[in-house]
Amino acid sequence: MHPADNPLVSHPKKAGPLKIFWTRLRKISEPLVESAVALLPIVLVIAFFQLIVLRQSIPNLGQMLWGAVLVLLGLALFVRGLQMALFPIGEEMAYNFVRKGNLWWLLVFAFTLGFGTTVAEPALIAIAQEAARVAATGEVIENTAQAMDTYATGLRLTVALAVGIALVVGVFRILKGWPVQYLIIAGYFGVVVMTFFAPPEIIGIAYDSGGVTTSTVTVPLVAALGIGLAHTIHGRDPLIDGFGLIAFASLTPMIFVMAYGMLY
Amino acid sequence: MEGTTSFGLALLGMLRDVLPIAAILFGFQVLVLRRPVKQPARVAMGMVFVLLGLTLFLEGLELALFPLGRLMADQLTAPEFIYGPAGSVTATVQWLDYMWVYAFAAAIGFATTVAEPALLAVAIKANQVSGGTITVRGLRYAVAVGVAVGVALGVFRIVTGTPLHWYIISGYIVVIVQTALAPKLMIPLAYDSGGVTTSTVTVPLVAALGLGLAETIPGRSPILDGFGLIAFASLFPIMAVMGYAQLVEWTAQRRNRREEQEQ
Numbered sequence: 001m002h003p004a005d006n007p008l009v010s011h012p013k014k015a016g017p018l019k020i021f022w023t024r025l026r027k028i029s030e031p032l033v034e035s036a037v038a039l040l041p042i043v044l045v046i047a048f049f050q051l052i053v054l055r056q057s058i059p060n061l062g063q064m065l066w067g068a069v070l071v072l073l074g075l076a077l078f079v080r081g082l083q084m085a086l087f088p089i090g091e092e093m094a095y096n097f098v099r100k101g102n103l104w105w106l107l108v109f110a111f112t113l114g115f116g117t118t119v120a121e122p123a124l125i126a127i128a129q130e131a132a133r134v135a136a137t138g139e140v141i142e143n144t145a146q147a148m149d150t151y152a153t154g155l156r157l158t159v160a161l162a163v164g165i166a167l168v169v170g171v172f173r174i175l176k177g178w179p180v181q182y183l184i185i186a187g188y189f190g191v192v193v194m195t196f197f198a199p200p201e202i203i204g205i206a207y208d209s210g211g212v213t214t215s216t217v218t219v220p221l222v223a224a225l226g227i228g229l230a231h232t233i234h235g236r237d238p239l240i241d242g243f244g245l246i247a248f249a250s251l252t253p254m255i256f257v258m259a260y261g262m263l264y
Numbered sequence: 265m266e267g268t269t270s271f272g273l274a275l276l277g278m279l280r281d282v283l284p285i286a287a288i289l290f291g292f293q294v295l296v297l298r299r300p301v302k303q304p305a306r307v308a309m310g311m312v313f314v315l316l317g318l319t320l321f322l323e324g325l326e327l328a329l330f331p332l333g334r335l336m337a338d339q340l341t342a343p344e345f346i347y348g349p350a351g352s353v354t355a356t357v358q359w360l361d362y363m364w365v366y367a368f369a370a371a372i373g374f375a376t377t378v379a380e381p382a383l384l385a386v387a388i389k390a391n392q393v394s395g396g397t398i399t400v401r402g403l404r405y406a407v408a409v410g411v412a413v414g415v416a417l418g419v420f421r422i423v424t425g426t427p428l429h430w431y432i433i434s435g436y437i438v439v440i441v442q443t444a445l446a447p448k449l450m451i452p453l454a455y456d457s458g459g460v461t462t463s464t465v466t467v468p469l470v471a472a473l474g475l476g477l478a479e480t481i482p483g484r485s486p487i488l489d490g491f492g493l494i495a496f497a498s499l500f501p502i503m504a505v506m507g508y509a510q511l512v513e514w515t516a517q518r519r520n521r522r523e524e525q526e527q
Contacts, residue, residue, distance in 0.1 A: 037401075038384065041375035041408075042329060042465075049336055049368055054345070059332070067328025071379075074321030077313045078381050082388065085310025088302070089289055096297045109292050116288045120281060123467060134488070180452045181443045188436045195429045204428055204491030211462040211498035216318060217285055219460050220385035227393055238393045243452035246386070250459030250498060 031076035039071060082220050090224025091231070098232040103175070110171040113222070114249060115164035123212040124159055128152040131205045131257075138201045140264060155260060162256035163213050166248035167222065173244065174229045177236055180244040187251040194258040202261030209257045210250040222246055271323055278319045286311065321381065322464060329465075333372065334472040340368050341476040359423050366416045369473060373415035373497060376465040377408035383460045390453055398453070403505070407457045410504025411497045415470055418496035422477045425484060428492040435499045442506040450509035458502040462494050470497060 050056055058064065097106040118124060132141070132148035132155070141147045173183060195203060214222070222245045230242035293301055301307055339345055345364075377383060387400040421431055443451055462470070470493045478490040 038379045041378050045371040045375040046329070046332060046336070049340070049371070050332070053364055053368075054336065054339055064328040064332070067324040067326070070320045070324030071328060072324075074317045074319070074324055075379070075381060075384075077317030078321060079317075079384065079388070081310045081313030081315075081317055082385050083310070085307045085314060086385075087389070089307060092302060093289070093293065093297070096293075096299055100297060105296050109296070112288050112292070116284050120284055122281065123463070180455060184455055185440055185443070188440070192433055192436065195433070201488065204488065204495075207428065207432060207495035208491050208493075211459065211494040212467060214382065214459050214463070215281070216382045216385075216463050217282055217314065219382040219463075220389070221285070223386055223389050223456070227389060239390075239449050240452060242393060243390070243456045245456070246459040247452070247455035
């Protein structure tokens with residue numbers, strides 16, 4: 001029986017063109033409204049400090065409004081893309097790796113993903129150059145462009161290695177079902193111990209490097225991978241075991257960068 | 265015309281950032297897993313959306329927010345603003361004079377975190393996984409409160425010139441204590457929320473604030489004291505999310521107890 005003929009199921013009247021128009025409009029506008037809600041605080045903060053605290057007018061209002069339109073559209077598109085591509089890819093690959101049953105390939109994948117996405121990360125490149133300048137000022141390295149370049153590249157590779165190892169440990173933890181907090185607290189101890197041995201100039205950069213490693217494209221992918229693994233492996237809870245990969249990826253770079261500062 | 269060129273360049277730059285990721289995914293999918301991608305057209309379309317969306321987002325920020333935000337950070341930290349037009353920086357810095365700077369740090373930390381796309385992604389995922397118990401907005405606001413407190417405290421540290429590591433180590437101790445007390449379900453998510461807060465929107469503005477302060481306050485060096493704000497912004501959300509989870513659990517327990525007593 002065609003569902004529309006089933007008398008037990010109540011059916012709303014066939015949607016008229018106006019109703020279709022409204023539902024379509026809502027479907028299109030909903031992500032934009034969500035983006036607007038996300039951006040509202042920035043607009044309020046800027047307006048308050050500029051107009052009331054600094055008592056100045058807003059320069060280039062037209063340009064700002066145009067920028068705000070781009071930001072709104074961009075955020076809405078990004079969220080749509082997340083749900084169409086990044087989330088399904090991460091989860092599907094997790095599922096396929098578990099089905100394939102080869103632990104080594106999964107760990108190789110985790111390392112490659114961590115290393116590969118971090119080494120080219122623009123925020124990291126910026127901070128590595130900054131660190132090289134600090135090292136040159138502190139006379140740790142020679143104050144030449146070449147020495148600074150070598151130092152910055154070494155630092156970038158160190159952080160990328162740290163993130164690769166973090167994802168390997170994090171994936172291994174999900175497979176084993178270990179609670180995340182023991183590993184994180186152990187990592188904290190590592191950071192604290194290293195702080196007392198590392199040269200003082202590197203500490204600020206090392207602490208900051210933890211926060212800048214995970215980019216906007218990597219985060220959704222890694223989160224989906226973790227949750228996908230926790231979903232697929234029997235006895236794992238997606239909330240308890242699925243999250244935690246990003247936490248590792250922001251902790252290990254601190255330790256590795258301080259080690260780099262000590263060895264250099 | 266100029267706008268189109270800069271947009272094209274931005275898109276190319278974004279493509280260069282995303283290409284290695286796409287290559288790794290594609291390589292493993294085809295060579296190791298040896299499976300065709302499900303719904304390839306949809307996935308490809310989604311990747312285009314991510315690429316285009318992030319480029320538009322960053323270009324829009326560059327037009328609307330970053331120049332003014334950096335300018336404001338400069339102006340708020342300038343001695344003329346803090347001590348009035350006639351005043352000059354005194355030898356000893358009075359931390360109370362910087363009230364507007366703390367307020368700005370907290371406000372901009374909160375506001376940029378709410379708009380952070382990576383955090384939005386994790387919040388959407390947490391919402392799906394928790395069956396709706398964790399709301400997308402609730403988690404983001406909790407994290408944003410953490411960043412606000414963290415950045416304000418980080419600015420206070422730069423003003424007073426106290427060592428960074430003592431703050432961070434104290435923070436770790438609080439996190440460890442909270443870990444023992446907070447609901448187990450929320451712990452991994454709380455740890456993760458530390459890493460996602462600081463990316464495309466927050467870092468440029470917060471870094472500008474830190475460097476601006478370190479340059480204008482006597483006795484602070486931009487290269488030594490300008491760093492560290494991002495570390496604050498990644499540590500405090502962990503506390504905020506666990507604190508929020510504790511609060512929710514605590515109020516639920518109290519309500520249950522009261523209901524039991526009434527019966």
